[in-house]
Amino acid sequence: MLQNLRLKANEYLLREQWDQAIQTYSQFISLSENQKSLTLAYSNRAEARSKTRDFDGSLKDCDEALQIENTHFKTLMLKGKILLNLDRYTSALNCFKIANLDNPSNQDLEVLKGYLEKCKKVEFLSRSGAFDFSTWVLNGFKGKLPELAEFIGGLEIKKSEISGRGLVANKNIDVGSLLLVTKAVATERGILPESKNEDLGQNAQMVMWKNFIDKVLESSENCERTRFLMSKLSNGENEEGLEVPDISMFRPESGQDCRFVGEKIDIAAMLSILDVNSLVEEMFSSKFTGKNGDYHGVGIWVLASFINHSCNPNAKRYHIGDHVIVHASRDIKEGEEITLGYFDVFSPLKNRKEMAKNWGFDCHCKRCKFEDEISAKNETGEIEMGYERGVDVGTMVYKLEESMRRWMVRGKMKGYLRASFWKVYSELFVSEKLMRKWGRKVPTMEVVVESIVEAVGGDERALRVVSEGMKRNGGGGVLEMEKVMKLGRGVYGKVMKKQALRSIIC
Numbered sequence: 001m002l003q004n005l006r007l008k009a010n011e012y013l014l015r016e017q018w019d020q021a022i023q024t025y026s027q028f029i030s031l032s033e034n035q036k037s038l039t040l041a042y043s044n045r046a047e048a049r050s051k052t053r054d055f056d057g058s059l060k061d062c063d064e065a066l067q068i069e070n071t072h073f074k075t076l077m078l079k080g081k082i083l084l085n086l087d088r089y090t091s092a093l094n095c096f097k098i099a100n101l102d103n104p105s106n107q108d109l110e111v112l113k114g115y116l117e118k119c120k121k122v123e124f125l126s127r128s129g130a131f132d133f134s135t136w137v138l139n140g141f142k143g144k145l146p147e148l149a150e151f152i153g154g155l156e157i158k159k160s161e162i163s164g165r166g167l168v169a170n171k172n173i174d175v176g177s178l179l180l181v182t183k184a185v186a187t188e189r190g191i192l193p194e195s196k197n198e199d200l201g202q203n204a205q206m207v208m209w210k211n212f213i214d215k216v217l218e219s220s221e222n223c224e225r226t227r228f229l230m231s232k233l234s235n236g237e238n239e240e241g242l243e244v245p246d247i248s249m250f251r252p253e254s255g256q257d258c259r260f261v262g263e264k265i266d267i268a269a270m271l272s273i274l275d276v277n278s279l280v281e282e283m284f285s286s287k288f289t290g291k292n293g294d295y296h297g298v299g300i301w302v303l304a305s306f307i308n309h310s311c312n313p314n315a316k317r318y319h320i321g322d323h324v325i326v327h328a329s330r331d332i333k334e335g336e337e338i339t340l341g342y343f344d345v346f347s348p349l350k351n352r353k354e355m356a357k358n359w360g361f362d363c364h365c366k367r368c369k370f371e372d373e374i375s376a377k378n379e380t381g382e383i384e385m386g387y388e389r390g391v392d393v394g395t396m397v398y399k400l401e402e403s404m405r406r407w408m409v410r411g412k413m414k415g416y417l418r419a420s421f422w423k424v425y426s427e428l429f430v431s432e433k434l435m436r437k438w439g440r441k442v443p444t445m446e447v448v449v450e451s452i453v454e455a456v457g458g459d460e461r462a463l464r465v466v467s468e469g470m471k472r473n474g475g476g477g478v479l480e481m482e483k484v485m486k487l488g489r490g491v492y493g494k495v496m497k498k499q500a501l502r503s504i505i506c
């Protein structure tokens with residue numbers, strides 16, 4: 001009977017009928033006492049479980065098999081691959097190293113060598129944050145994606161002055177430095193047609209959202225750690241009362257510390273968490289918009305979900321594959337909270353308030369407070385109205401600069417207001433005709449961009465205006481080039497060599 005069960009289970013495995021294979025191996029395991037056969041049965045059930053994405057169950061089976069035979073090659077390879085997929089690089093490397101002791105055949109040895117190399121690489125990246133996207137960038141964002149691994153820079157989770165908890169720098173961080181790289185719990189991507197038929201567009205969006213929710217639920221059901229970490233996220237209610245978790249639990253190897261066995265998923269709570277924390281993917285560069293303009297991706301990245309919004313953000317994010325990459329978009333001081341722009345911060349206060357409302361909150365950032373105060377005390381209405389009516393941009397910039405002088409607006413605050421009316425500044429700076437008329441009466445483009453970037457961080461649009469201005473002036477000198485490269489690091493991060501950065505900017 002045991003022989004029959006084993007043959008049947010093996011057949012299911014070969015036919016990729018995973019559920020039947022799991023069931024039949026389970027029967028076999030409950031009856032057999034032969035150690036060698038048990039090793040194989042656990043190992044095979046582990047394989048079937050990994051195919052159904054039940055990684056916790058699969059890892060438990062691997063451990064059962066390894067308890068009987070601690071150098072079992074097939075099991076060690078499977079365990080290593082699962083751990084690698086779960087971003088537990090050091091444990092994965094250990095498995096592959098032990099597998100190497102089992103005298104593998106030549107063919108197996110080749111595969112094993114590949115995994116050993118990959119593990120060493122990602123383990124180093126995860127420790128050092130020394131990512132290098134140069135080849136990918138120089139290839140025009142085509143071909144193999146750059147190697148990525150989870151990484152956490154000099155950060156802590158603390159109570160935020162903005163709302164609930166936030167990520168805070170625990171050292172000075174200079175512009176372009178990587179802050180974190182996190183793999184998604186789940187993502188869903190698709191083409192959302194910008195159809196005239198609104199129902200069609202909304203339908204496609206609903207399908208995408210539903211598929212996304214299913215994927216998140218599946219990932220959470222199959223992995224205790226994911227369930228545990230997801231439960232730490234805000235559902236938008238009573239943020240001030242939320243626990244402040246230690247950042248170490250988000251480190252790749254923290255899987256072993258997770259004690260969450262048996263907890264069931266509360267679907268309503270999960271939906272609120274997704275509502276508050278899901279992000280729409282942003283591509284690396286406008287040159288790399290992901291096939292076409294209708295292409296959209298949504299996902300959830302746990303640690304990145306602790307980053308609050310600010311209209312004067314100091315960080316930027318973009319997505320490559322399933323990873324989100326967050327870097328400093330300007331210099332950050334120790335103790336400063338890391339913030340992202342959830343929406344376009346190059347917009348006037350009124351528009352930003354609407355966008356924050358769509359996100360479900362009233363923005364509590366410094367810039368909004370300042371702009372609220374200044375518009376309460378002064379006549380900003382005329383400027384805003386001019387903006388909406390599309391008054392001559394030269395007149396608008398001149399008026400705003402004159403008003404800031406009268407209102408005694410200084411330092412970063414100037415950058416805040418200039419960023420609010422970026423649209424008119426940029427239109428003025430790119431028009432040779434308008435600049436001939438207004439050039440002497442308004443500050444230079446370099447001064448304006450520098451003040452904006454200092455206040456709200458690097459931005460691709462500002463970078464473009466500066467690099468085009470430089471081209472118009474014959475390419476600029478070494479000093480100008482250095483400034484543009486610094487601006488570029490604020491936009492893309494320190495993830496590529498100079499030559500690659502230059503290829504995107506120029």
Ligand SMILES: C[S@@+](CC[C@H](N)C(=O)[O-])C[C@H]1O[C@@H](n2cnc3c(N)ncnc32)[C@H](O)[C@@H]1O
Nearest residue numbers: 163164165234305306307308309361362363364
């Ligand atoms: C992705 S979570 C950010 C982390 C959150 N503070 C926490 O404790 O988990 C997004 C939520 O944080 C709050 N939030 C983020 N930025 C904010 C801001 N500038 N002003 C007010 N609330 C903000 C809002 O409740 C928003 O729905």
